Amino acid sequence: MDAQTKRCSAEKRRAVTVETVVQLAAEQNPSTITTTAIAGRMGLTQGALFRHFPTKDAIIESVMEWVAARLLSRVEKAVKKAPSPLAALEAVFMAHIEFVAQHPGVPRILFGELQRAEDTASKRMVQKLIHRYGEQLHGLIEEGKKSRELDADLDTEASVILFIGTIQGLVMQSLLAGNVNRIRREAPRVFAIYQRGIRREK
Amino acid sequence: MDAQTKRCSAEKRRAVTVETVVQLAAEQNPSTITTTAIAGRMGLTQGALFRHFPTKDAIIESVMEWVAARLLSRVEKAVKKAPSPLAALEAVFMAHIEFVAQHPGVPRILFGELQRAEDTASKRMVQKLIHRYGEQLHGLIEEGKKSRELDADLDTEASVILFIGTIQGLVMQSLLAGNVNRIRREAPRVFAIYQRGIRREK
DNA sequence: TAAGCAAGTAATCAATTACTAACTTAAGAG
């Protein structure tokens, strides 16, 4: 409910605001989240939000920064721990799924931003985030080819698209079922098929 | 612009309205499409829309019916023409992609409906549509196992999720690039990997 | 302890939304 009913520092308040938006996005369409709803969940009046953010879009931008930092950090960590490129791909996949399961609102926010017609700052941030993510995957797949774990003739670009799409598909399933935990069960099964599609034939 | 500037029958007007929404959804976030925008695109005043639909949600419901009928019809046709289960899967995939390429707003509308917190009629229609679609795929994959085209140990459920997710991923890519035609080029390449993941090892 | 400032409130703003209702007008039937 109210993360910090009393008054607290602006920095802390901004952080709580971002987390509140992420939380609300798990419960409703991100594009219908109002500043009143955000403030209400924080135990604050609506006007108070604008003491910390100049505009609503600025809040969304902060959310994007939060997402980018957290997601990329997890991905990086997963890559480092993995003993091989293919193992890294799997670790990244599972890390991403775990992140999404913990914050089901995040993929909705990203997808929603991409849908916006205007060329907003937050939309560009999503594009940049996914682009960077794709480059990481691209690198891993190319490494996998060299280490002969993956098929040398593999279409790297298509593999990246399928990787991201696979996660997107799992998210959609969880939306369909209205059950977030299903995604954790299904993820390994779906990744197994993906893996078969890219790994070197014996 | 204006599909039928003059006055026309209510039936025709309803059809044009639905097509206009689909068209607008290709250009902007579906949840931001207003009745004013719909009417404007049709060369009509906003109030006139409510001569033909009792509410905005009723318009969306009609759109869902339009989508369900068109998509399922294409899928059915693709299945019938295909000589084998695996060929049918590929035909369905390409038919779906072609449909999405022709109507880029459709997947956005579906995804947007799924995100709604309330349990609306149109949301249930989307759930039903995808469920039926999934059942079709399920059947094709099981057939493929029997005909020994697909791996007997294949996880059917996961394969269905991956199939739909693959399309979702391609849609996301086209949103990212802002280019609809890319999806046609990438689809066969991505499906090739999917196919490798499910077909029987030689 | 008093001053200064940052954080929060409450009321209100203009703009936009879906929806309505009294009216006008065009088209087809007799």
Added chain:
DNA sequence: CTCTTAAGTTAGTAATTGATTACTTGCTTA
């Protein structure tokens, strides 16, 4: 040609939105 009716217009409504403003409260520190 006229009359009826349905399609469309004009001009509203109430509710909701993001944002602003004048005022209040509480913490820090000189």
